Amino acid sequence: MHEFSIAEHLLGQVRGHLPPGGRLRGLSLRAGAAQAIDPEALALAWRALTEDQPERGSVLALERLPWRHACAGCGGAWTSDEALDACGACGLPSRPRGDFELTLLSMEVETDDPG
Numbered sequence: 001m002h003e004f005s006i007a008e009h010l011l012g013q014v015r016g017h018l019p020p021g022g023r024l025r026g027l028s029l030r031a032g033a034a035q036a037i038d039p040e041a042l043a044l045a046w047r048a049l050t051e052d053q054p055e056r057g058s059v060l061a062l063e064r065l066p067w068r069h070a071c072a073g074c075g076g077a078w079t080s081d082e083a084l085d086a087c088g089a090c091g092l093p094s095r096p097r098g099d100f101e102l103t104l105l106s107m108e109v110e111t112d113d114p115g
């Protein structure tokens with residue numbers, strides 16, 4: 001499953017950034033359209049992966065970048081959540097372009113800091 005390997009990759013990244021004694025409460029991820037991530041599948045994968053781990057209960061927020069469309073007929077450009085779309089002006093099928101970006105944007109960390 002695509003989403004599971006993404007979740008594993010994320011967990012590795014998170015652990016590389018986590019301060020000693022820090023507990024992960026949440027994280028946010030930005031993914032390009034070409035990653036074709038199913039948000040529900042990713043949330044499930046994250047939960048399964050962190051079930052018996054210190055990261056258990058942390059919340060993963062996903063920001064998906066839209067597809068960028070360009071029309072070969074009239075030169076129109078627009079963005080959409082759909083990979084297949086037609087130009088609103090002349091009706092020609094578009095040429096979609098999506099990013100393969102996968103970026104860990106932020107982490108919410110809790111620490112046991114006495115006092």
Ligand SMILES: [Zn+2]
Nearest residue numbers: 071074087090
């Ligand atoms: Zn057009």
